[in-house]
Amino acid sequence: VQLVESGGGKVQPGGSLRLSCTASSGTLERETIGWYRLAPGKTREGISCINGLDGSTYYANSVKGRFTISRDSANNMAYLQMSSLKPEDTATYYCAADFYCSSEYFDLHISNWGQGTQVTVAS
Numbered sequence: 001v002q003l004v005e006s007g008g009g010k011v012q013p014g015g016s017l018r019l020s021c022t023a024s025s026g027t028l029e030r031e032t033i034g035w036y037r038l039a040p041g042k043t044r045e046g047i048s049c050i051n052g053l054d055g056s057t058y059y060a061n062s063v064k065g066r067f068t069i070s071r072d073s074a075n076n077m078a079y080l081q082m083s084s085l086k087p088e089d090t091a092t093y094y095c096a097a098d099f100y101c102s103s104e105y106f107d108l109h110i111s112n113w114g115q116g117t118q119v120t121v122a123s
Contacts, residue, residue, distance in 0.1 A: 003024075013085060
């Protein structure tokens, strides 16, 4: 499965963005999918995922209550709705597949990820 992200951009603090992830080949149906981010000078952070088997979702504490992950299996899409954005959310966001995800854990040993999309939160 080849993953392609879109929807990044620059937004003011408090604003919203929706990131999209599609599979240019293959299918996302029944795949565990998620999003992680990488900011300059920081390590990767798994921020949200959906388990492909049981549908359980995980959110990092840093985004809980502000971000929502979803999937549209019929259209082979996954989304990350981001609201109440903060400057510390500035990072490159990557869609990921084929890794372990539970309601309490996002395993960063990821086998498949996209090229990333930049999100900048600034006035």
